[in-house]
Amino acid sequence: MPALKKTVLTVTSAVLLSTFVVDPASAVSKDTTDDPKPTAPMSKVGGRRLGLVGTQVDLGTGAPVLPKDLTGRSWIVADAESGEVLASHNPHWRLPPASTLKMLFADTVMDAPELQPKTLKHKVTNKDLAGVGEGSSLVGVKERLTYTVHDLWLGVFLRSGNDAVHVLSSMYGGVPKTVTAMQEHAEELQALDTHVVSPDGYDAPGQVSSAYDLTLFARSGLQKGDFREYCSTATAEFPGEKKAGKKREAFQIQNTNRLLTGDVGVEPYKGIAGVKNGYTTHAGNTFTGVAERNGKVLLVTVMNPKSKERHAVYKEAASLLDWGFDAAGKVTPVGELVPPKSAETGTGKGMESTTGSNGPANEDKQGSGTTRATAAGAGSSGVGIALGIVGGVLALLAGGVFLVNRRWPLPDLVRRRPRR
Numbered sequence: 001m002p003a004l005k006k007t008v009l010t011v012t013s014a015v016l017l018s019t020f021v022v023d024p025a026s027a028v029s030k031d032t033t034d035d036p037k038p039t040a041p042m043s044k045v046g047g048r049r050l051g052l053v054g055t056q057v058d059l060g061t062g063a064p065v066l067p068k069d070l071t072g073r074s075w076i077v078a079d080a081e082s083g084e085v086l087a088s089h090n091p092h093w094r095l096p097p098a099s100t101l102k103m104l105f106a107d108t109v110m111d112a113p114e115l116q117p118k119t120l121k122h123k124v125t126n127k128d129l130a131g132v133g134e135g136s137s138l139v140g141v142k143e144r145l146t147y148t149v150h151d152l153w154l155g156v157f158l159r160s161g162n163d164a165v166h167v168l169s170s171m172y173g174g175v176p177k178t179v180t181a182m183q184e185h186a187e188e189l190q191a192l193d194t195h196v197v198s199p200d201g202y203d204a205p206g207q208v209s210s211a212y213d214l215t216l217f218a219r220s221g222l223q224k225g226d227f228r229e230y231c232s233t234a235t236a237e238f239p240g241e242k243k244a245g246k247k248r249e250a251f252q253i254q255n256t257n258r259l260l261t262g263d264v265g266v267e268p269y270k271g272i273a274g275v276k277n278g279y280t281t282h283a284g285n286t287f288t289g290v291a292e293r294n295g296k297v298l299l300v301t302v303m304n305p306k307s308k309e310r311h312a313v314y315k316e317a318a319s320l321l322d323w324g325f326d327a328a329g330k331v332t333p334v335g336e337l338v339p340p341k342s343a344e345t346g347t348g349k350g351m352e353s354t355t356g357s358n359g360p361a362n363e364d365k366q367g368s369g370t371t372r373a374t375a376a377g378a379g380s381s382g383v384g385i386a387l388g389i390v391g392g393v394l395a396l397l398a399g400g401v402f403l404v405n406r407r408w409p410l411p412d413l414v415r416r417r418p419r420r
Contacts, residue, residue, distance in 0.1 A: 035306075036073060042092035045190055046212060047335030050091050056334040057087035063330035067319040071307040074211040075316070077324040080219060080290055080297040084333035086324050088211075091335075094193050095303050097209035098278030099137065099160045100217075100286045101201035104194070104209075106156065106230075107221040108185040109172050118150040118226070128170040129163055133202040136162035139253060142241060151239055157230040158255045159238075160278065165200040175199060190338045191216045203282045211301040216337060218275045218288045218299055231274030234261050258314045259289055266311040269318050277313070285313035291321050298324045299337075 037053055044051035057066060066087060076091040078084065085091070109115060123146045132138075139154075139161030141147065147167070155164030169178040178199045186194040191213035197204035221227040235254050242248035255261050257277045259269040271291040278286040284304035291298055300320045305312040 038090055038093045040094075042090065043193055043210075043212075045092070045192055046085065046338050050085065050088055050212065050335040053090060055087070055089045058332035058334060059327075060330045060332060064323060064326045067316075067323055069307070070316055070320070071305040071312065072302040072316055073306070074301075074303040075320060076211045076215055076299075076301050077320050078215055078299045078337050079328070080222070080299045083219075083337035083339075085335040085337065086298075086327060086331050086333060087320075088334060091212040091301075092193055092210050093303075094195075094208040094210055095286075096203055096207060096280060096283035097194075097201055097214060097303075098203075098280045098283035098286045099201040100214050100276050100278040100288050100301075101194075101196070101199075101207075101209060102156055102160065102165065102278070103214065103217040103221050103276050103288065104182050104186060104191075104196070105165060105169075105178070105199045105201075106153070106227055107217055107224070108182045109168065109178060110153070110221075110224060110226060112172055114172050115149050115168060118148065118153075120149045121146050122149070122152075122167065122171055124167055125170075128167045130166075131175060132162050132166050133198070133200075136200070136202060137256075138163045139238060140240070140251075141167055145239070145241065147239060153226070153230050154233065154236045154253065155238060157274075157276070158233060158236060158253045160256055160276075162200040162202060169199050186213065186217075188342065189213075189216050189220055189340050201278055201280070201283075203280045211303050212337075214286070214288045214301045214303075215299050218290060218301075219337060220340075221275065222290060228274065231257075231276060232260070232272075257287075257289070258311055259287075259291075259318060263311065266314050266318075269321065287313045287317050289317050289321065293325045296325060296328050298328075300324065 042051045042053070049056045055066065059065065070089070072089065074090040074093040074095060076088045077086045079086065124141055124143050126143050129141065129143065137160045139156075139159035141152070141155065141161065141163040149168070149171075152164040152168050155161035156168070166175065169175045172178050172181075175198070179196050182196045182199060183194075186192075186196065191209070193208065193210035194213045195206055195208050197207035201207075221231070233255060235252055237250040238253045240249045240251045257272075257274065258266045259272045260274070262268040269289070269291055271293050273290050273292065275288050275290055277288075286301075286303045288299065288301040291300075298321055300317050302313050302317045302320070305316055307316070309315065
């Protein structure tokens with residue numbers, strides 16, 4: 001794609017730092033009686049504190065307090081490399097994920113033989129697009145036209161195209177097979193809050209995830225070079241229709257992640273490198289992002305802010321990232337991002353859960369709406385398989401064991417800037 005061959009430019013527009021108060025007593029936000037709260041026990045995967053209702057943070061000397069006016073029902077800030085959870089708020093609350101679930105979809109099937117190589121071409125049929133939900137976000141895939149796998153992944157990440165998800169699912173073996181594979185992969189990652197019904201995140205009865213699980217999906221997906229490329233791409237060219245007597249034209253698509261591309265009232269975030277946003281009428285706005293500052297890489301997930309402010313999910317995510325970079329090394333972690341089951345050493349750490357199932361909590365009644373991913377590090381789990389980077393390429397370990405506590409080759413954590 002011509003747009004993907006252009007020189008990558010670094011982000012120059014920084015989000016203004018959120019305002020912090022100086023009274024340590026305000027470090028933990030107070031839950032008011034009219035705020036929604038989890039009504040069922042939350043999982044304790046990653047640590048006991050992560051299963052508690054409300055905000056969890058342990059400030060040390062010199063640590064800034066959390067941003068004021070955070071309204072997300074659920075959020076988490078974690079060190080992407082060590083896995084330490086710096087702060088959280090109801091991180092295991094099972095909520096509709098919207099299109100952030102596409103991170104799990106991509107992480108599950110991106111490397112599948114059925115979708116290799118990226119240049120593989122596929123002519124779309126009516127059957128491929130069957131089941132795309134009414135009102136879905138679309139990139140513009142058309143029946144009887146041919147697309148490469150690369151084209152379709154751009155449609156998934158940039159435009160959150162449910163049509164592209166369904167075509168890739170069809171190529172993989174069908175939606176039912178894809179959903180089953182996604183659920184199995186979620187369980188392998190110890191993302192036990194997640195119940196998959198549709199691969200694109202479209203609202204469906206019983207489909208839930210959590211801020212904790214979405215962060216695991218992002219962390220796993222970011223181990224893949226192609227995943228990193230797609231989620232950090234701001235603009236690209238997508239194949240259009242072929243008009244009579246003319247060469248098939250392309251049109252530009254832009255990433256809907258506003259911390260990557262910016263929009264009225266929100267600046268691109270300095271150091272952002274993806275990953276995925278989502279929205280449905282039932283889920284509200286959801287977002288998982290990864291960013292780097294001074295060698296520190298953080299992951300943040302925010303689900304369903306109650307604020308009516310435009311782009312609230314991005315502004316709250318940006319303020320949490322700002323806080324996380326300032327607080328790194330000055331807080332005691334309240335939990336960890338656990339490694340996959342296959343990376344466990346028999347200690348069983350990270351497996352404690354009070355829920356006992358992958359189904360939705362009682363408070364999560366699903367509806368229909370418009371929609372719009374880890375192998376991971378072990379944090380302080382003691383798994384600790386070392387990773388070296390030679391020439392920007394991850395070293396491979398014998399036996400196919402999941403690499404943990406790994407440093408990612410996120411290419412300078414830069415983005416492809418949109419044309420102005």
